[in-house]
Amino acid sequence: MNRLNTKTLPRSWVAVGISMLMATSAWAQEPAAATAALKGSAAAGEKIAQSGSAGGAAACATCHGAKGEGQAGFPALAGQHAGYLERQLNQMAAGARQSAVMAPMAKALSEQERADVAAFYSSLKLPIKAVRGALPGKDDDSGAWLVERGRWADGIPACAQCHGPGGVGVGKDFPAIGHLPADYMQTQIDAWNKGQREAGPLGLMGAVAKKLTAEDIKAVAAYYQRLHNPAAATTTAKP
Ligand code: HEC
Ligand code: HEC
Structure with a gap:
């Protein structure tokens, strides 16, 4: 069993982490000193x-x-x-x-x-704000479900649970994703699935990436776009 450093992650993420942790997360075994940050100018x-x-x-x-x-x-x-x-x-x-x-x-x-x-x-300024989307109901699309509620049948927690409201990111571990285009998100999902990108804290994102389809990623990016630009979404919704 990997040892978890419960001091650096809030309890709710640790709970998610424990439930998702892969047996061999390189990250969890790395000594803390290896990731210590230098002071930048x-x-x-x-x-x-x-x-x-x-x-x-x-x-x-x-x-x-x-x-x-x-x-x-x-x-x-x-x-x-x-x-x-x-x-x-x-x-x-x-x-x-x-x-x-x-x-x-x-x-x-x-x-x-x-x-x-x-x-x-x-x-520099992050181009998006922390907007909390409404909890989706049965008529909402998969992007809204994945971001705000997750898809627990497949063991996928809500993106918002780790990446914050509106995907603005949380601390140094969870990057902002609410402004990223679907294409870039997909290249990263592919990189994790091909073992070309280290999965980061506790291997959390590597485990999520395995379960996300290309349709999921498009839906998530489109949902974030609507969430951050509600006006644009209504004017361009239908020809
Ligand atoms: C259990 C926590 C957790 C959940 C849930 C989660 N992520 Fe992540 N995600 C992370 C972590 C941690 C990283 C940073 C990985 C690293 O340091 O390399 C990350 C990174 C990413 C990145 C890379 C960002 C960049 O700038 O390269 C994308 C894209 C991403 N997540 C998308 C998603 C999507 C979409 C969802 C919801 C379907 C999701 N994540 C759910 C933990 C999570
Ligand atoms: C020739 C184009 C090019 C230049 C110049 C460049 N980058 Fe990049 N950078 C990229 C590409 C392409 C990626 C995406 C890589 C991937 O797919 O993982 C990237 C990704 C990154 C990432 C990861 C972002 C994330 O969300 O995870 C960081 C950080 C970064 N670059 C910093 C820099 C810095 C700092 C410099 C200047 C010293 C720089 N880049 C110069 C092309 C470039």
Whole structure:
């Protein structure tokens, strides 16, 4: 049985975690020191974001947008928790999260520089707000069900339970997802299912990813979009 560090995760997530924990979660066995975060300088990070790093990482803004807003194929970084961003960069540098495009750049950054860019992007504004969606009823689509209630028949807890209301993220462990396009979400689900992305805290997301279909992901992304842009949703609903 893996030991759980109940001090770093709120009790409700730990309960979810215990029920979902895979027998061999590498994360749970990792010593805490290996994931300790460095203190980043947002000012130093901003320079790298705009002009690249001394070690040869390209300017992040070229792909992730001038304000970290992201664009097709390149995820938004603005407003994600620094601890989450730093962990992703460290995992890409270590080969635990694979990406032909992004991993060489994570490697080209020093550990301190990874903390710096993480501090910079987390200081920018997340484009979505914490909106609590209504609990869906029988007529609501699968996106609403997955996000707000989960699909317990398949052992899938509500996305909101870990990713917060409106998918704005919770602390360093649970990233904001409410603004991510379906395409990017799907590439990450595929990466977990192919073993190309380390599943993070307690292996929680790796276990969820196995159970999500491509239709589920499209429905979740569409639901979040409606939740965050109710006006746009009503005007574009029908031709
Ligand atoms: C040539 C384009 C390109 C450049 C330049 C680039 N990235 Fe990326 N980045 C990507 C792609 C593509 C992904 C998605 C990888 C994947 O599918 O897992 C990504 C993913 C990321 C992620 C993970 C985001 C998440 O939500 O998990 C972080 C963090 C990141 N990049 C930071 C940076 C930083 C910091 C820089 C500048 C030093 C940078 N990137 C420069 C293409 C780029
Ligand atoms: C039991 C907790 C838990 C639940 C429930 C959960 N997630 Fe996650 N999710 C996580 C964790 C933890 C991570 C961060 C993994 C890491 O650090 O690499 C994550 C990461 C993600 C990411 C990657 C974000 C990025 O920027 O790369 C996506 C996409 C995602 N989750 C989608 C979902 C969807 C959709 C649902 C609901 C169907 C869901 N998650 C439910 C725990 C959860």
